[in-house]
Amino acid sequence: MSKRNIQTTNLLFSSWAVVSLIIGVFMKEWVELVPKIKKVKISHSPWMTCCTTIWPEDSLKVVRIMMVLVLCLSFFLNLILGMQYTYVIPQNRYIQLIIAFSCFLTGCLLLGTLTLYHHKLNQGQGLYFSSFKITWVPFTAYLTAVFFITCGFLCLLQCKQPIHSCTCQKIHSSTEQCIDKQLCGQSIQVISLPESTAMPRGIVRLSSQQSKEDSANKEHLQKRHVTWAL
Numbered sequence: 001m002s003k004r005n006i007q008t009t010n011l012l013f014s015s016w017a018v019v020s021l022i023i024g025v026f027m028k029e030w031v032e033l034v035p036k037i038k039k040v041k042i043s044h045s046p047w048m049t050c051c052t053t054i055w056p057e058d059s060l061k062v063v064r065i066m067m068v069l070v071l072c073l074s075f076f077l078n079l080i081l082g083m084q085y086t087y088v089i090p091q092n093r094y095i096q097l098i099i100a101f102s103c104f105l106t107g108c109l110l111l112g113t114l115t116l117y118h119h120k121l122n123q124g125q126g127l128y129f130s131s132f133k134i135t136w137v138p139f140t141a142y143l144t145a146v147f148f149i150t151c152g153f154l155c156l157l158q159c160k161q162p163i164h165s166c167t168c169q170k171i172h173s174s175t176e177q178c179i180d181k182q183l184c185g186q187s188i189q190v191i192s193l194p195e196s197t198a199m200p201r202g203i204v205r206l207s208s209q210q211s212k213e214d215s216a217n218k219e220h221l222q223k224r225h226v227t228w229a230l
Contacts, residue, residue: 006158007085010099013147014078020144021071024137031121032133041133046117060120066113073106074148081151093159100155107148114141 024030030045046063080099083089121132 006154010151011081013151017144017147018074018078027137029135030137033129034131036130063117070110077102096159100152103148103152107145110145
C-alpha cells in the first residue's frame with residue numbers, strides 16, 4: 001500500500017468519523033427508556049438533558065464532557081490529516097507519530113465514553129426506569145471509534161515507508177550519478193583530441209605532387225594560347 005493511498009484512507013475515515021459524530025449530536029434516539037409508571041418510551045441522548053423528570057442528569061455530566069472532548073479531537077485530527085494530504089505540514093516521522101497518537105487517543109476515549117454511558121444506563125435501570133433499548137446510533141459511534149483506531153494503525157504503517165523510499169531514492173540517485181559520470185567520461189574520451197597533430201608523410205607527398213602537376217598543366221596551356229595567337 002503506497003503512502004498516498006494511506007493518506008487518502010486516513011482522510012476518508014476521519015471525515016466519516018466527524019460526520020457520524022455530528023449526526024450523533026443532533027440525533028436524540030440513542031436509547032429508548034421505558035419508565036416505571038408510564039409505559040411510554042422516551043428517547044434519550046448523552047448530549048441533551050431531556051429526561052430530568054425520569055433520570056437525573058447529574059451523573060451524565062462526565063459522559064457529556066468526554067463526548068465534547070472526542071468531538072474536538074476529531075475536528076483537530078481531520079484538520080491535521082487534511083493538511084498532511086495537501087502537503088501543508090512536513091512529511092516526517094514525528095508528525096506521523098503525533099497523528100497516530102491522536103488517533104489512538106480519540107478512539108480509546110470514544111470507546112471509554114460509550115462504555116461509561118452504557119454503565120450509567122445499567123445503574124439507572126432499577127432506580128429510575130424499568131428498561132432501555134439501544135438504537136442504531138450507539139453502534140455507529142462504536143464503528144467511529146474503530147475508524148479512529150484504524151487510522152492510528154495506518155499512520156504507524158506510514159511511518160515505516162519513508163525510510164525505504166528514501167533509501168530507494170538514494171540508490172536511484174547514486175546510480176544516476178554513476179551513469180552520468182560514465183557518460184561524461186566517454187564523451188570526453190570521444191571528443192578530446194591531441195594538441196599537436198602531425199600530418200602523415202603520404203598526404204604531404206600527394207599534395208606536393210598534385211601541385212606540381214597543376215603548375216605544369218597551366219604552363220602547357222599558356223604555351224598553346226601563345227602559339228595560337230601567333
